[in-house]
Amino acid sequence: MSFQISEEAGRFVAKDEDGLEVGEVTFTRNGDKVLVINHTGVDPAYRGHGIAGELVRHVAEKAKNEGLKIDPVCTYAKKELETDPKYSGILKN
Structure with missing residues (x-):
């Protein structure tokens, strides 16, 4: 299955x-240095193909490239980011 991910205002979208x-995956800014991930969702017909993980990865890359931290309010994003050691440096303390 192929899909494209693009950034729009306050979110990354997979098509x-x-x-x-x-x-x-939707996010907001909290101050100048924190991205808050509010929601991650995938159409049930497309689940199980790694789309949600790729969406969260795009937010993490954005944060890394812009020198920001991430506050994962969304439970899916929180689990993804807290269990993968490659994200440890970008999580808000």
Whole structure:
């Protein structure tokens, strides 16, 4: 299964090869240095293909590239970010 991820205002969105939106991760800024991940969701028909993890990874890359920390309010993002050691440096303390 192929999908494209792009950034829009306050979110990253995943679309399938037909351009149908199949998932999103939303975030807001808390001050100048923190991105708060509010929600991660994938259409049930597309679950199990790693889309949610890729969406969270894109937010993590954005934070890293912009020198920001992440506060994962969304339970899925929190689990992803807290269990993978490669994200330890970007989590808000």
